[in-house]
Amino acid sequence: MTRLHPFTLLTIAGALPALAWVLPAPAGAAATAAVALVLTLTPGASPGLTGIGSSPGWRPGLVVLRAALLTAAPFWVFLLLLHDVPTTIAIGLRITTMVASFVWLVAALEPARLVEAMVAAGWSASVAYLFAATLTAVPMLKARAQRIAEAQRCRGLSPRGGIASRLRALRALALPLVLSALHEVDERALALETRGLRPGIRRTTLAPPHDPVVERAARWVLLLACPAALVWRLL
Amino acid sequence: MKSLTLEHASFWYPATEAPALRDVSLEVAQGEIVALVGALGAGASTLLLVAADLAPRVTGGRLTGAVARRDRSGIVLPTPWTQASGMAFTVWDEVAFGPANLGWPAHEIARQVDRALEQLELVPLASRDPATLSGGELQRVIIAAILAMDPGLLLFDEPATELDAAGAQMVWRLMRRLAGEGKAILLATSALDAVPDVADRVVWLEDGAVRAVGAPDLLADVAVCEAGLGTSVATVWRASGLPGPYPPTVAHAVRRWR
Amino acid sequence: MIPALCFDGVTFSYGAVPALEQLSFSIAPGERVALLGRNGAGKSTVVRLVAGIQQPRDGTVWVGDWDTRDCVPEQLAWRVGSLFQHADQQLFAPTVRDDVSFGPRALGVGVREVERRTDHALEDLDLTAHAAHHPYDLPPALRKLAALAGALALEPALLVLDEPTAGLDRALSARVIRALLERSAGGVALLVVTHDLTFAAEALDRGLVLDRGRLECDEPLAGLLGAGPRLEPLGLSPPPVAALSAALDLPDRPVRAADAARALARVARGKGAP
Numbered sequence: 001m002t003r004l005h006p007f008t009l010l011t012i013a014g015a016l017p018a019l020a021w022v023l024p025a026p027a028g029a030a031a032t033a034a035v036a037l038v039l040t041l042t043p044g045a046s047p048g049l050t051g052i053g054s055s056p057g058w059r060p061g062l063v064v065l066r067a068a069l070l071t072a073a074p075f076w077v078f079l080l081l082l083h084d085v086p087t088t089i090a091i092g093l094r095i096t097t098m099v100a101s102f103v104w105l106v107a108a109l110e111p112a113r114l115v116e117a118m119v120a121a122g123w124s125a126s127v128a129y130l131f132a133a134t135l136t137a138v139p140m141l142k143a144r145a146q147r148i149a150e151a152q153r154c155r156g157l158s159p160r161g162g163i164a165s166r167l168r169a170l171r172a173l174a175l176p177l178v179l180s181a182l183h184e185v186d187e188r189a190l191a192l193e194t195r196g197l198r199p200g201i202r203r204t205t206l207a208p209p210h211d212p213v214v215e216r217a218a219r220w221v222l223l224l225a226c227p228a229a230l231v232w233r234l235l
Numbered sequence: 236m237k238s239l240t241l242e243h244a245s246f247w248y249p250a251t252e253a254p255a256l257r258d259v260s261l262e263v264a265q266g267e268i269v270a271l272v273g274a275l276g277a278g279a280s281t282l283l284l285v286a287a288d289l290a291p292r293v294t295g296g297r298l299t300g301a302v303a304r305r306d307r308s309g310i311v312l313p314t315p316w317t318q319a320s321g322m323a324f325t326v327w328d329e330v331a332f333g334p335a336n337l338g339w340p341a342h343e344i345a346r347q348v349d350r351a352l353e354q355l356e357l358v359p360l361a362s363r364d365p366a367t368l369s370g371g372e373l374q375r376v377i378i379a380a381i382l383a384m385d386p387g388l389l390l391f392d393e394p395a396t397e398l399d400a401a402g403a404q405m406v407w408r409l410m411r412r413l414a415g416e417g418k419a420i421l422l423a424t425s426a427l428d429a430v431p432d433v434a435d436r437v438v439w440l441e442d443g444a445v446r447a448v449g450a451p452d453l454l455a456d457v458a459v460c461e462a463g464l465g466t467s468v469a470t471v472w473r474a475s476g477l478p479g480p481y482p483p484t485v486a487h488a489v490r491r492w493r
Numbered sequence: 494m495i496p497a498l499c500f501d502g503v504t505f506s507y508g509a510v511p512a513l514e515q516l517s518f519s520i521a522p523g524e525r526v527a528l529l530g531r532n533g534a535g536k537s538t539v540v541r542l543v544a545g546i547q548q549p550r551d552g553t554v555w556v557g558d559w560d561t562r563d564c565v566p567e568q569l570a571w572r573v574g575s576l577f578q579h580a581d582q583q584l585f586a587p588t589v590r591d592d593v594s595f596g597p598r599a600l601g602v603g604v605r606e607v608e609r610r611t612d613h614a615l616e617d618l619d620l621t622a623h624a625a626h627h628p629y630d631l632p633p634a635l636r637k638l639a640a641l642a643g644a645l646a647l648e649p650a651l652l653v654l655d656e657p658t659a660g661l662d663r664a665l666s667a668r669v670i671r672a673l674l675e676r677s678a679g680g681v682a683l684l685v686v687t688h689d690l691t692f693a694a695e696a697l698d699r700g701l702v703l704d705r706g707r708l709e710c711d712e713p714l715a716g717l718l719g720a721g722p723r724l725e726p727l728g729l730s731p732p733p734v735a736a737l738s739a740a741l742d743l744p745d746r747p748v749r750a751a752d753a754a755r756a757l758a759r760v761a762r763g764k765g766a767p
Contacts, residue, residue: 110322110324111321111322112322112323112324112328115322125336129322132322133321133322136321136322140321143366144582147577147579147582147583148582148583150544150546150566150577151575151577151580151583152583152595153546153565153566153567153570154544154545154546154566154567154569154570154573154575154577155570155595155596155599155643155644155647156567156570156571156595156596156599156600156647157567157595157599158565158567158599159567171585172585172595175585175586176582176583176584176585179584179585179629180582183629184317187312187314187317188317189293190284190289190293190294190312190317191312191314191317191318192318192320193289193293194287194289194309194310194312194318194381195318195320195332195333195336195380195384196333196334196336196337196384197336198336201336201337201338202338203335203336203338204334204335204337204338204339204340204341204344205335206328206331206335206341206344274662274664275632275634275661275662275664275665276632313660314633369532369533370532370578371532371533372532372533393660396659396660397659398532398688399530399531399532399688399728399729400688400690400728400729400730401531401728402532403688404730425661425662425663427663428691428732428733463663463664464663466733467691467732467733467734467737467750468733468734468737470750471734471737471750471753471754471757472754472757474750474751474754475753475754475755475757475758475761476754476758477757477758477761484733485733485736485737485740488737488740488741489740489741492741
């Protein structure tokens, strides 16, 4: 999976949700959701995600699938509360496709390769870096959250207990994460300037990802499939 | 030849009344190492940001006076982990990030990166994932990353805080070598005992202004010791009641003792 | 008497990478111990084992009479106050005082006791003037002191600190030294990981030196810090005061600044001022 060109990965992650919403439910949405969930099982998920939050009983290859399912689950609950079963299934499958595609993308797309691909395609280094930085944010924040959780537990914070104490615990974990991350945004902007990220300079690509014709063709097919499906539905 | 010249520079951070730098005049020549010493908050870090053209351009705020730079500058911040790109697979890629951003040709990048890795004794770590490095290893990687951009003016803000004794020694020795190659180096440090062996000149900053400038034996000066900024040897000598001038290092003390 | 901390044949690895090998030592209440060694020697691993974040693969870590295998970190907070690296990132409360009092409140001690412990910790580190400030309004060095105050406020029997003076200038390090000496005089045991041998000489008595996960030395700092030939293979070098004592052959080879000054004065009087 990671050997695919980053633009291919982006196209797949964008086309699947688009098709999910355009194709008739429940069959179309179920198909795209199934495809997206199967994608989460493919090898090549970034080490950053598989190393964290692993619990016994889940094989490493299932971590991404687990993340996708856990993220999508609350939406199903809300939908059940608001709608009848057929609508719930229809919307739920579409949301599942979106969530699974995004989670898979974060796991499979390596930020460095995305930067190389974008710069090779003519984008400026700063813009490419901005896109890629949103991907690295997740594992970085997860690592920091773990460090903060450890420090707070060593001060007596217990993750167990009733609702009130769990909410307090959440505050003691979430606030430092947000505050230190926000605080660091300023420092990061400054720090990245020190590494030469300046507009107007053409960055050298050291290892531009291979982009075979087959993949480029496949991307166009996928991109065209979305408006084509829309047209088919309207007629 | 002067690499950096500040003339009557004053700087205010945004929305702050008190200046972080007050009327600072300073020169750093090529091949020279100048150390900035002072209490926390005295303005050393700010001075380095001004020298690096990051203040006020990126930080905001107001600068008065003149700053002249002859060479490209590179700065190593006291929080090296913020300078990591966050998207390099290996240490080699991380060090190559800067030169690649500068748009250099691939063979030139390779040359600079290999040289920087050797200078920082990082060759055994070249294929490691930067996310798995210890604080000290990452600090060395960031120093290599800045060196790889081949700046003529090097600005270091507490470059040894995460390093062990051997690592710190290596960095001080490296600085002397770089100065020997013609680089201009401005260093902010609280490792006062290392300064006499590293720096050619010392600038004492207090409340954003230059209080004194001199050779490294400035750190054995009475007023400096009284301010708590003397070297350990000078401080002990003074506390023993022995007369001045106080020796800044063990070697000086041994010579005085005979 | 039960030691405040005891490592008994502790072995630990991160996956396949060995970190600690058969590590054994014990620390009595009131003892002040420096944990020294190169980067990567295993020092931070020791801190994580004491705090209960990790469990040993072999051997046992005893905090008092508790086996850390039977405890979770929030339980160990009753006996251990820890300070990790980058502690300035753990602050979250609206004021420094609120953050420092987080520990004792989480332990569930009474309101008045929480106040007493918080005030004591803030005073020890001279932070009372900043007690009402937002932590992120303070420079990183003072945030670090606030995090240390948070550990002190737990009033634990054992303090385990990872590089408490990194990033601090002389004046702030002096505050830390004073606070630690005062606590240990009250019976608190200290285990401090540090590269700063000058700080170790002033604040601590005994040195444990790790090299590649093994304990290479366990002896008083007074003798260890001046022994250049023994320190070098371990990646350490004598701090200036110890080096001065050795070079001038001062009696008793003092490693602390005040002791060295006195010895210097005595010897100078003896031989006539140089």
